Amino acid sequence: KTLIRYAKKTRFGREHDFSSIKSVEEYQKSVPIRSYDDFWKSYFKDHFPRIENITWPGLYRMFAVTSGTSSGFTKYLPLTKDMTLSNTKAGLDLLTYHISNFPGSQLFGGKNFFLGGSTELIEEAPGVFSGDLSGIVAKTLPLWARPWYFPPRKLALMKNWEEKLEEFARQAPLDDLRLLS
Numbered sequence: 001k002t003l004i005r006y007a008k009k010t011r012f013g014r015e016h017d018f019s020s021i022k023s024v025e026e027y028q029k030s031v032p033i034r035s036y037d038d039f040w041k042s043y044f045k046d047h048f049p050r051i052e053n054i055t056w057p058g059l060y061r062m063f064a065v066t067s068g069t070s071s072g073f074t075k076y077l078p079l080t081k082d083m084t085l086s087n088t089k090a091g092l093d094l095l096t097y098h099i100s101n102f103p104g105s106q107l108f109g110g111k112n113f114f115l116g117g118s119t120e121l122i123e124e125a126p127g128v129f130s131g132d133l134s135g136i137v138a139k140t141l142p143l144w145a146r147p148w149y150f151p152p153r154k155l156a157l158m159k160n161w162e163e164k165l166e167e168f169a170r171q172a173p174l175d176d177l178r179l180l181s
Helices: 002-005 010-015 024-030 034-044 081-101 133-139 143-148 161-174
Strands: 062-066 075-078 111-113 123-127 129-130 177-180
Touching: 002 010, 034 075, 062 133, 111 143, 129 133
Parallel strands: 062 129, 111 177
Antiparallel strands: 062 075, 123 129
16 A cells, blocks of 8 residues: 555556555556556656656666567566665565574575676666666675675676686685575
């Protein structure tokens, strides 16, 4: 309900009368299930890359790019600051759950090996960027998480994939790795 209230003034919220929705059932009746292609054609295509107040308040400054394997074309998924904060909170919730239920865990005794893609971002419009989701995560990793993250930032930001893999292979055995992702 909080998310519906927050998005009620967006184009999507107005078209689906978010102001009057009071329950999950009302939301389900008002908002049909759609594919990404439906969203792209109806909401994003005509405005890309400057999508503002369409399905979420504000300007979407970041897009995660997919390979488009299900449809055959590249997909641009809006990645808002609110979504990033929510994902960070979800990750902290999972860590809290793990530590609470496994107090002897040695998860923080070493590092999380994160094999990500390219960190290169493309500026689609002034202040609006797109790139590989794992690369965006590597570039925007919170300061508090960096001590438990492998590869080091300098290695994560390497552009040449072959060189990056060679460095991963050389440096990974030197760290105490506890988690693969």
